[in-house]
Amino acid sequence: MNIEPIVALEIGTSRVRVFVGEAREDGALMITAVGDAASSGMRKGEIFHFDSVCACVETALRQAEEAADLKINEVYLAMSGSQIEALPSRAEIPVDGEITPQDVDHVKRMAKEVTLPADREILHSIFGQFAVDGLPGVTPVGLVGQRLAAEMLIVHGVHSRMVNLVRVVKALKLEMAEPLFSGLCSAQAALSAEQKHQGALLIDLGGGKTDYVVYAQAKIADAGVIGVGGDHVTNDVARAFRLSTTEAEALKLQHGDAMVSAAGRTRRLPLPAAAGEAPRTAKLSDLQTIVHLRMEETFGLIAARLKRQKLLSLLGAGVVLTGGGAHLKNVAALAEKVFGLPCEIGVPRNASGLTANLAVPEYATGVGAVLHGYRSARTAAEESRSAWKKLAHWFGVN
Amino acid sequence: MAAKSENAQDDVRELRCRVLVAGVGGAAGNVLGHALADWPEPPTVAAVNTDVRALEATAVALKVAIGRTVAKGMGTGGDAELGRLAANEDLDALRALVAGHDLLLLVAGLGGGTATGAAPVLARIAREEGLLVLAYVTLPFAFEGARRQEQAQEGLADLKQSADAVIGLPNQRLHALLPSDTSLPDAFAFVDRMMSAGIRGLWTLLARDNMLNLDFSDLQSLVENSGNECGFGYGEGQGPGKAEQALQGLLEGPMLEKGRVIANSGAMILNVAGGPDLSLAELETIHRRFQEAARPGARISLGAAVLAGWTGRLALTVLAAEHWLPPARPGSLVIPAGPDVPADVPAGRARKNVQQSELQLGGAGDRGRFRDVAPTIHEGADLDIPVYIRRGIRIPS
Structure with missing residues (x-):
């Protein structure tokens, strides 16, 4: 499986940081470069002066590019501020006999559909658990029941503020891989x-x-x-x-x-x-x-x-x-x-190759964002491989 | 309706700005009673309360009882939710009360149930009816208990949403000015006196047949671009040195934090009320002193009113917007971060939720490096203001 280096950008109020992670031979993730520049133009995790922020991000990017000897094209953006909040959401559907993968997709889709104030936008829809006939924590496919429920946590923020952070990425002619809530990134890196x-x-x-x-x-x-x-x-x-x-x-x-x-x-x-x-x-x-x-x-x-x-x-x-x-x-x-x-x-864990000076609490967000990027890239690679297999199988049958 | 007019000019002015002073809750009823005691030409004054007996006891002529179903003619027992329900029960009566006025000066002692719950409703109704709403409120003493404080803070937050500007007068701050052996009734009476002086000052500022033209549009412009933060001061003087006396009382007194509010203010309205002996020299002195005290380039609007029977007497009223910002500032990127502010409003209007008034513990001057960004408000408290200031802890100790 070939995965491109993963780059995470964290635009903070006091520092702007860029982390580059690469997959090792054994599949583990290694942080190969860090760019770390003072931040200006930010207050409370949000942009206060656009041009200053762009300049700081550029400095950190150049540092990381030089250290990794790499041209950065795409970033995972760890964002905060924006009055990010979480809303628990639950959906329930009647099922007839054995629960199918279609039922599961359906109930998940319904749980994702929440009504938010007009100025807000969903950043993450995090799956929690299923319940069949009131019994939570089950894996529903194949079970027989009457009601299937899905619980999710919808993480959302003020659209315009999040867009402003994304605009920095665009202004620097970078592609956005995915916007991420920085708190989730930190948890990803620091919690076992x-x-x-x-x-x-x-x-x-x-x-x-x-x-x-x-x-x-x-x-x-x-x-x-x-x-x-x-x-x-x-x-x-x-x-x-x-x-x-x-x-x-x-x-x-x-x-x-x-x-x-x-x-x-x-x-x-x-x-x-x-x-x-x-x-x-x-x-x-x-x-x-x-x-x-x-x-x-x-x-x-x-x-x-x-x-x-x-x-x-x-x-x-x-x-x-x-x-x-x-x-x-x-x-x-x-x-x-x-x-x-x-x-x-x-401190960041779950990523190998970290030297001692990287194992500090302030790097949790950035390392976590790389970890997330790495995992989703790996999943995507696996999915495309299995999708290819399926396709080949179909063609074979025909 | 408004003050009795004595000549045609008054009529013209009254058409421009018809002021309604309304007190919500028991404490405000008391204050208005005090204010009316020696008010020669009162504006339309109304008392709004759930408690019918308290309404009957007040000297205010126009009485609006609310919430007959939910409160049954009694007080709310300190329950703000009950106060809110009571006001919502009688929205039509409140609407009828404010109709035909341009400005509502809303007086409330926050912390109590009726005031805290009903005042924001009245403010909202008045704004819906197109009035400019200026709320003038007290916050409880610390000894009145945490629950009352919390409730008052919530009411304040609501009021900030619904009124155009809030002038807050925390009792706790006044407390610091009183001798430590002041009795409880005296302390409350002192607060009432401060409030009634303020109400009368504001009224004079707005509604008199002013010698120097100062009108509703001046106030509107100030309030609308103040980011809802207004400092308020009132000072009086008598005899030969009356201008100097009033100035001293105001610039060195507690209401404007010894002139600090003026020093930080970008725009202010200043009204001088005096007798027929009010001289141009006095006006010039007052204007100059404020110019010196204010920050360079501050916008000072000066008005003057001559009142019959005020010979040898002079009163100064100041309304200062500490964060006055020109309405539009194209080119500068300001991201408001307040919880309820739409992101596309210009900076001047983006500060809807800022902790009000320099008269409070923790004024806008304490926001420091956050003074230019929208505040972090949590349950009515501006978290940008240092915690030790909000808790009234003295540093250095």
């Missing part, structure tokens, strides 16, 4: 099959937004985006200590902490002062408080939503954090406190 099976919450802490994906009862039960990210922490710090964004970002990276410590109350941090200004300091505990409140709120919003949907008790494998924000000191401890579940930092 075991974790998905036991139930897990993946939270990707990005610069401009926070994605979450919930696996419960061996299927994806919820997903969405909160328009709050690391930039908000930086902005809070800048506002509190009257610092520039750059200064606040540096302070956050160096001393930021999701938990308030007793030692923080007595320790003072020097703050950058303008020329001629008296030297200033800030209490470490003040910085910790600002960061703690922001992260606690963000986690709290997700926890409240999951609680309402009664999903919180189904997460046997706990919480996995990815994204650049996962580097924040004590962030896992805070998540454990808010969710009342064990929490770990997730």
